[in-house]
Amino acid sequence: MNIKHIGKNLGIWIILVVFTLWTIFPLVWAVATSFKTMTESYTLSLIPYLQFKPSWYAWNEIWGRMFARVSKSLINSIVVAGLSSLFVLILGCLAGYALSRFVFEKWKNKDIATWILSLRMFPPVVVLIPIFLMMRTLRLLDTWRAIILVHMLYNLPLAVWLMMDFFNELPEDIEESALIDGCSRFGAFVRISIPLSSSGLVAVYILSFIFSWSEFLFAVSLSYNRAITFPAMIAGALSVKGLDFARVSALTLLAITPPMVLAVLMSKYLIRGLTFGAVKG
């Protein structure tokens, strides 16, 4: 029995290790490649010092010759993701609270919630052309404002849906006792419901930040120079100049790191967010 038990455990371990290696291998390779010279980057070698001589070539390129473009697009990405997520949080909080606490009659709560969620389901490319024309008419092409608005469109449905979920989990009694004590509804919302759901608020903010940071289709369509975001900048920088593996790796890692750190901080809520609350991981 013991041997069988050990065998089974060993099997599970092997599967776990193989799957983990498959998942992490491309990223590990990118880390190694980002410390190679351009010529070495095309060789099969993974272990520094043993198989290749580490070099700062790619990172020097990024912080040297490409510094102006890289720093500008990083700042753009941070500002766009930070501000759009903030606005999403404010609107999402209000709407989620309304759907959770009030009863809408003509247009029922369920219908409003479903409509809002459906906006997240359809492929964003179907509004690409009209929004491009709209931004051109308003002279907003290549500005922060255009990309912030579009990223809000991208994240607001999720925020409303998740905040509604979080407020549903809050017991209503506390708010009701505050209302009886003479607190206004808005006062109860600001002083009681919001502080009590603060972990939810942080989760929604970080999720929107990650999605906004990663968004590519609209970023590449609406920004080209002044307001270009980091993912859009990478695409431009790489398609012009062939494929320099060392630089690809360094730029890719730079794009992956911020959402990765944020995801690790809130790993508890990530699956829940990605499934619109259907799975509470």
Place this chain on the structure above:
Amino acid sequence: MEKREKRTYSLKFLRKWFFILPTIIFFIGMVVFPMIWSLSLSFYNWKAATGGAKIFIGLRNFYTIFTKDLRFWGDLRFTLFYVGMAVFIELLLGLGLASLLSKKIPFRNFFRVIYLLPMTAPPIAVAFLWRMFLQPDVGIINQFLQRINLPSVKWTTEVSIAPWALVMVDVWEWTPFMFLALLAAFQSLPQEVYDAAAVDGASSLQAFVYVTVPMVLPIIVTLVLLRAIDAFKLFELVFGITGGGPGGSTESLSYYIYTTGLSYFDIGYSCALSWVFLIIVLFIAIFVLRLLRREV
């Protein structure tokens, strides 16, 4: 007294809408209005690149799509193939892994963090990362295959292989998500059911097929549909890895609409394409929304 009640009623009414109206107005401005504009533009022949005028042509754009546009049908076929294969493989792998590892995983948080990496990476970064691996000449995978004396594979330049290469990248990116979500679903099941199944002499495979799967079926269906809807948006991998080639064999509908609208500036036609695409996705989305529309 009566008057006062009336006033509070209308105040209540206003307050309700104060909370939700900003969101609704935002969506009207950013979705409803653009979609209506897009619909009206789809009745025009407007090639903005050549400075051409807008000419009203009625339903002719839609007529072209359904009867003559082989590129559209090819792209639709590829998109459906990609969505179907990717989601199917991810579900199989996810179910397999989650059922094997549902008991106790040592260092759980460590593994969880690793599995979160692919799905939080920006898709365009994933695309460039994999382009490095899939390059036919100097790519890492082919170099490795040569090293162990196997023939190299034309990952991105062979019509029959390139679609599979993109499916593979999607599987890399999203299997961990399926796995973690299914794992969470499995672990939320009560232990008693398994004890009862064990008392009745069920093997662990039987317990999985007859107990676990039926109980989490609603979640499985929801996950599959969510993933499918998401996979339909395929754009970055095409943009970054194949550019739609070879011979248009990996061009997704999103990529087609993007290039028609913003590279060739054939505005009218790309708006018509957008609407056709929207209606196709809507059919699938309706199922998802039904499932997610629990008690609100």
